[in-house]
Amino acid sequence: MLLLILELVGIATFAMSGSLVGVVKRLDLFGVCLVGVFTAIGGGIVRDLLLDIHPPSSLSNWRYLGVALTASVVVFYLHTVMSGLNREILVLDALGMGIFATTGATIALDAGAQPLAAALIGATAAIGGGVLRDVLVNEIPLLLQRDLYAVPALLGATAVVAAHEIGLPQNLSLVIGTVLATGLRLVALWRGWSLPQPRLPRED
Template identity: 65%
Template sequence: MLLRILDLSGIAVFAASGALVGVSKRLDIFGVCVVGVITGIGGGMIRDLLLGITPPTSLQNWPYFATAFTACLVVLVLHPEVRRIRTGVLVLDAIGVGVFATGGAGIALASGAGPLAATIIGMITAIGGGLLRDVLVNEMPLLLQRDLYAVPALLGATTVVLADALAIPESVGLAVGSVTAAGLRLLALWRRWNLPTAPRLS
């Protein structure tokens, strides 16, 4: 039940971030909803395909699709003014990274995946929707920029896997992992932390 709630929460915030990007790109209502829904359920679909869950949960169960679509409609009606959209996208994206990384790792463990596989699948769940969103709107994916994006997701997923290995209650691992991943992502944005780049060629 907790994993389901976490999954739906991640879908909602990621769909909202995708819809905000659609609004900023001046897409029509259909375009905004397409970008938002794919952002919301994309990571979960990739996770399910990696775990051999077919059809993917988000396509099999209507609440997942409905949650993403509702989040898009809310954004269309209540989106902030254009100058604040970038901030809104980044904040929602950070929350989505934390929630999806831990939820993805938890679902992978529940499906019988080993610790390493669960960690990687958790990270992919968190970054998959944002990657698809950026490709759809022809933006350089955040994953490939210097921003700390995949690292917080990896840390959140690792927290859940370690909690499971240490027999710590699932709810504690999920909560700590989500807060850690989202917090690191937001802190990195605020402090402008990033990974080093390769030296320039002469």
């Protein structure tokens, strides 16, 4: 039950981040909603395609779509009000990322995936929505460029797989993985940690 609530929180925050990008790009109401919904459920759809779950669960369940659509419409009409909430949205987005990484890895293990594949598919579920969002609005995906985002997702998914391998109960491994992924993301944001950039002396 707690997990379902968390998952819907994750979907809502991903829908918000997607629809805010749509507003900035001046898309129309449908475009804003489509980018919002796709950001929220895109990672889960890719996860289900990789795992042979047909049709993807996000397309069969009113709850996910309803939450994603509502969040997108709210952003469309109230985005000026929300411009002061950037910090809160970043925190919720980090929570959503951690949740999707760990639930994705758990679903992959349940579907019989090997440990390596399960960790990669969990990370894909967490970052896929954001990559699709940026491809749709014609930007180089943000997570390729700066900030620690995919590394925490990989860490959380890997923790779930490791916990499964040593026999921890599923609920505990979900909590551990989410705390690790979300925690590392938040610490990295607050400390300004990032990965090295390539040295390109010839262009400077």
